[in-house]
Amino acid sequence: MGIIDKLNKDFESRVRLGIMSVLMVNDWVDFTEMKTLLNITDGNLASHSSALEKAAYIEVKKEFVGKKPKTSYQVTDLGRAAFKEHLSYLEKLMKS
Amino acid sequence: MNQKHQEDLAHIRSMMERSSRFISLSGLSGVFAGLSALIGGIYVYQLFKSNGMDYLQDEHRLYSANLVSELFWIGIIILISAFLFGIFFTIRKSKKYNLPIWTSATKKMLFNLALPLIAGGIFCLALIYHGYFGLVAPSTLIFYGLALINAEKYTFSDIKYLGFSELILGCISLFYIGYGLLFWILGFGILHIVYGLVMFKKYK
Numbered sequence: 001m002g003i004i005d006k007l008n009k010d011f012e013s014r015v016r017l018g019i020m021s022v023l024m025v026n027d028w029v030d031f032t033e034m035k036t037l038l039n040i041t042d043g044n045l046a047s048h049s050s051a052l053e054k055a056a057y058i059e060v061k062k063e064f065v066g067k068k069p070k071t072s073y074q075v076t077d078l079g080r081a082a083f084k085e086h087l088s089y090l091e092k093l094m095k096s
Numbered sequence: 097m098n099q100k101h102q103e104d105l106a107h108i109r110s111m112m113e114r115s116s117r118f119i120s121l122s123g124l125s126g127v128f129a130g131l132s133a134l135i136g137g138i139y140v141y142q143l144f145k146s147n148g149m150d151y152l153q154d155e156h157r158l159y160s161a162n163l164v165s166e167l168f169w170i171g172i173i174i175l176i177s178a179f180l181f182g183i184f185f186t187i188r189k190s191k192k193y194n195l196p197i198w199t200s201a202t203k204k205m206l207f208n209l210a211l212p213l214i215a216g217g218i219f220c221l222a223l224i225y226h227g228y229f230g231l232v233a234p235s236t237l238i239f240y241g242l243a244l245i246n247a248e249k250y251t252f253s254d255i256k257y258l259g260f261s262e263l264i265l266g267c268i269s270l271f272y273i274g275y276g277l278l279f280w281i282l283g284f285g286i287l288h289i290v291y292g293l294v295m296f297k298k299y300k
Contacts, residue, residue, distance in 0.1 A: 017104055021111035026200060029115070036196040037115050087108070093101050 007093075008086045010055050015040055015048045020083045023058060023075035031071040049073060057082055118205040118251040120195050122185035123299065126258075126292025129178035134285035136174040140167065140277060151277055159229050168224070174284075205250035212243035233276030237266030237283045252299070258291045 011017055018038045022029055029037075035045050052058045057079030061072045075083070113119065144151045147163055190197045216239025223231050241263030248256040262283050269279035 014104075014107060017108055018111045021108045022115040025112045025116040029200070033196070033199055037111070037199070039194065087105075090101050090105055093098070094105065 007089055008082055010052070010057065011083070011086050013048060015044060016052060019045075019049060019052060019073070020057070020075065020079065023073060024080065024083060028061065028072040028074050030073075034073065052079070055079075055082075114195065115199070116201050116250070118199070118202045119299075120186045120190035120193075120197055120202075121182075121251055121255075121295075122189040123292045123294070123296025125182040125185040126288045126295060128181035128185070128292075130285050130288030130290075130292060132174050132177045132181065133288060134281060136170055137277060137281035137285055140170060143167075143170075144277075157274075159227075164224065164229070201250055205247050208250060209243050209247040212239050212246055215239065216243070230273035230276060231270070233280040234266050234269040234273075237262050237269060237279065239266075240284075241266055252295065254295065254298070258287060261287055261291075 011020065015038060018040075019034065022034060022037055031042075031045065034049075035042065038045065049058065049060065053060050056076060059074045059076050061074070063070055063072075141151050143163070143166065144157070147160075149157050151157075186197065189195070216235060219239065220232050220235050223229070223235060241259045241261070244259030244262065245256050248259065265279055265283045265287070269276060272279070
């Protein structure tokens with residue numbers, strides 16, 4: 001059962017899966033939109049997104065719109081490849 | 097374990113769908129847009145009658161300036177009422193299913209829908225301006241069909257079938273000038289109602 005070990009540990013949480021899924025099919029997505037899409041709290045999103053950033057799977061952009069800070073996320077090439085691999089393992093697992 | 101992976105995959109699929117497509121569009125919006133068009137179309141038929149023309153009998157109709165402006169405003173009223181019904185049912189559905197409304201998918205959908213519609217609107221205004229009244233109804237159907245096909249990527253992709261139907265109907269009606277009102281009622285009234293009911297059942 002080597003295939004289970006190959007599943008990416010970084011994607012174990014539902015929230016991280018959600019963040020990656022949203023970013024796979026969108027360009028930059030901002031904090032508020034991500035939060036409403038996934039239906040999670042600020043703190044929850046912040047901690048999971050920083051974990052993904054640490055793994056270099058997503059890029060985080062912080063800027064000011066007027067006086068308000070705005071955080072946006074984008075998937076990196078590495079993240080895209082890792083997520084695709086994770087998906088194909090999941091699909092293989094389903095078939096076996 | 098298998099259960100979890102299956103749920104993971106379902107979650108991924110639903111998140112991709114939710115974030116990239118505008119799925120708060122309710123079938124009821126289509127039904128009520130269709131009803132607005134149907135009532136408006138019947139009213140226009142009566143309007144011709146009260147102006148001494150039987151739409152189905154007289155081949156040559158006289159369009160007085162008064163009648164043209166009245167037809168124009170009826171069209172605007174139908175458009176606004178269909179639009180308001182659309183907004184109402186969208187808000188209702190998104191509240192019920194806890195879906196965000198104003199997302200980037202919504203904006204993309206509206207932009208892609210609006211582009212052919214605005215060009216078509218200007219095209220129709222030019223037709224009226226030059227007095228080619230017979231071409232207005234076919235043109236509205238054609239541009240509306242193109243708009244729906246264009247917006248298909250950002251909402252339920254079933255909407256393209258409605259788009260193709262409107263487009264084909266519009267193209268046919270180009271060759272039956274003088275029956276524009278009938279094609280218009282068929283396209284904007286009946287097709288909307290049928291599509292709305294099908295969608296309502298499918299995505300309830």
